[in-house]
Amino acid sequence: MVSLEEAAIARPHPSELLTLVQQAEKQRDRRPLGYERLIGTWRLLWVANARKRRGRGVQMGSGQYLPGWLGITLTYTPAQRVENRVQLGLWSLTLSGPVRCAAAPNILAFDFTELHLQWGNRTLYRGAMRGGSIAEAQFPEKPLREQAFFVYFYVGTRAIAARGRGGGLALWHR
Template identity: 40%
Template sequence: MQDDSILLLDRAVNSVLAHSPDKPKPETVVEALLKAERLAKTSKHRHYFEEFLGTWRLCFVTGTQKTRQQAGNLIGSGLYLPPWVEIELSYLSLAQSPDLDGCEAIGRVRNQVNLGMLRVTLSGPTKFIPPKNIVAFDFTQMQVKVFGAKLYGGDIRGGQSGEAGFYRDRIAKQAFFAYFLVTDTAIAARGRGGGLALWGRMKG
C-alpha cells in the first residue's frame, strides 16, 4: 500500500496534466513532498537512471529559500505552474560508465520551456550518482524558436569542450537534482539551491 503522501502527490500531478481545477492545496503538496523526502532518507531506497528516462512535465515548485524571500506571498509555500507555462524535462541514456568516479550512468538532459509561441530548449550532459539518487547536469546547447521559426541554435557555456569537463568535475561544482520520489507517474527532487520540484510523466 502506498503512503498517503505519495497518493496526494500523484493526485497533484494528475490534476495538472489533466488541466483539472480540482487540485490539492499547495500547502498540502509541500507537506507531502517533505514527508516523501523524509521517508526516502529513512528507507535509503536506491534508484536507477533507467527509471528517469522519458519526458516529465514540471507541475509544482517551492522555489529556493532566496527566491521565496524575494517573491514573498507570490510563491508562498509553493505553487502550481500555470497552464500557459509548460516546462518539460527529458532524460536520455547514453552509456554505462563504471570508470567514472562515483558515476553509474551518463546521458543527456533537455529542458524545454513553452510560453505561447516562444519555445526555449536547453540541453546537455547528465550523470547519475547513486546511492543518493543524484542527477547532475549542465546545459551546453540552446535553441530558441518563435512561431516554429528558429531564431537561435548553438553552444552555450563552452559547448562540447564544456561537456568534456563536466564528466570530470566534482558534484560540488555542478547543478543537480537529488531525487527522493520516483514512481511510474511522478518524480520529485530537491535542487542544489534547496527548492523542491514535482514532475509528472508525459504520455506518448
C-alpha cells in the same frame, strides 16, 4: 494519505502538497532509484523555493503550481542527456546537455551546453553555451560541488520529485 502521483492529478492546495512532498522526502528509500526510471518527458507542475534566513536557517515557501499556459518540461534520454524546455505559446527555449549519476544515491548532476530558440517550427538560434563541447568533455571530471544537480527522492510511473542544489523542491508529472 494521498500519494504524490494522486496529488499531481488532484492538485491539492500548495501548502498541502508541500507537506506531502516533504513527507515523501523523509520516507525516501536510500537505495538508488535508477536513471532508467527517469527516462522520458516530465512536465513541471509545482515548485517551492528555499529561502535562507539569517540566524533562522532555511525556510520553505508553501510552493506554487505553474500556470497551465506555461509549459516547462524536463526530458531525460537513454544517451544520458537532459533537455529543459520552456514553452510559451509559439516560443520555445530549450537548454540541453549531459547528465550523470553521482556517487551518492539518487543525485543527478547536469550541465547545459546547448541552447535552442524556436518560434513555432522555425529555429531562430541554435548554438553552444557555457563552453559548449569543451565543457561537455570536462563534465564527468568536475566535482559535484561545481555542478547543478537534483536529489531525487520520489520516482513513480506518473510523477517524480526532487530537491535542487539550492534547496528548493519540485514535482513533475507525465
